[in-house]
Amino acid sequence: MIRSLYTRVVLIFIVSVIGGTIIAFFLSTWLFKEQLNENLQIPLLHFGQDIVRIYEILPLREADTFVSGMDQLKSYYIRIYGDTGQFQSYGTLNGDEPVTVTMEQVKKVMAGEVVQVNPNGIATTLLGLPLTTEMGINAMFIEPIAPPSSSFIKKWILNFTTYSLIAGSLLVLAAALFLVRPIKKMTKATRHIAGGDFNVKLDIKQKGELGTLARSFEEMTHELQQLEQMRREFVSNVSHEVQSPLTSISGYALALKQKDIEDNERNRYLDIIIAEADRMSKMSDSLLKLSLLESHSQQLQLVTFSLDEQIRRVIVAIQPQWSARNIRFDLDLEAVSLMADYEQLNQVWTNILGNSIKFSMNNSVIKVSIKKNTKNVKIQISDTGIGISLEDQKRIFERFFKADRSHSRKYAGSGMGLAIVKKIVTLHQGDIRVESQPGRGTTFIVTLSITTPTE
Structure with a gap:
């Protein structure tokens, strides 16, 4: 199980980019399927039909000479099959292996059918057309050997990149929501604590840095709750401890105002007042001493x-x-x-x-x-x-x-x-x-x- 937040973010980013790229590829292919077909299939068909017309118009020898000198042979490889299975080729494949042509395909073309080998549903890798010459009906097979036009490639790459960025960004945003949710919970809990409400539960079950932070936050909340309780008890205790001697001092001071009080009683009242005042002074000194110790402002000598x-x-x-x-x-x-x-x-x-x-x-x-x-x-x-x-x-x-x-x-x-x-x-x-x-x-x-x- 992956616990590190850093590793999670990196993996989420990588998965998001890869996933976004795959989604964008299939989306772009689906949206531009017709344009791809038009760009890749129709020109091939038109070229083949042009070759057929050349052999229909010109004598066989002149037609062979004309076709062998065509500039389009840089982009297409032509094979013309006879009924024996032997063929004559025009153009070169630049070291690539030609697409295999079966005798069944040759027979279908010679029978007047148009054969297209289209394995991925978009680009035609082989086109077979019937070709009529002075020697009879032959089977002509054409395969493209050059990429589509550069302008279309640029357009396709631009759209592919755009969809890739959009899809990847959406996936990253969805993943970020999962990571940010516990942080939002802690932010909301912080507002409650700031308002004096320490009864908050995060209910965050994640592990790693976020889980550790959540548990530390809950521990801090518990300690703050205890601290608040101690503060209230402290105020209550101070009020109680101060109230007792003040009540005694006030009571005996009022008793001293009596005119007919005896000297020994007056002295006893005064001793009590002095004792209670001394107790308050000692308590004040103790509070100051403890406050200095807890604040660490008094260094050890x-x-x-x-x-x-x-x-x-x-x-x-x-x-x-x-x-x-x-x-x-x-x-x-x-x-x-x-x-x-x-x-x-x-x-x-x-x-x-x-x-x-x-x-x-x-x-x-x-x-x-x-x-x-x-x-x-x-x-x-x-x-x-x-x-x-x-x-x-x-x-x-x-x-x-x-x-x-x-x-x-x-x-x-x-x-x-x-x-x-x-x-x-x-x-x-x-x-x-x-x-x-x-x-x-x-x-x-x-x-x-x-x-x-x-x-």
């Missing part, structure tokens, strides 16, 4: 540093979070030098460790380990906290997603941290996954390449 030392520094930096709850760390950190963006990976460990602390029980242990091989380094951070359900694990890295919504107020956050973590790890050509069971803790596994990531 690659430096070589000690990964195990970086994680130790992060743990020390967030000591107030874990020491207040008497949480301990069990470290198994293999010494690893890594070339990566120090600040971005610092944010990765801060977010993951911060979540582990947030969702761990008091007096629990968080395990952190680093293992490396020749190509990769694997970092595992495990806690014994509340865990994540299997259904929530599938969406844990989506923006604004919060696994434990029943405790969303208790465990404050915007749901942007792990989305940022996922993007940073992806930019470093790494991988992050989560293993968790509700009530038994969660493990985040980050795999990074020891080789330099491509920006």
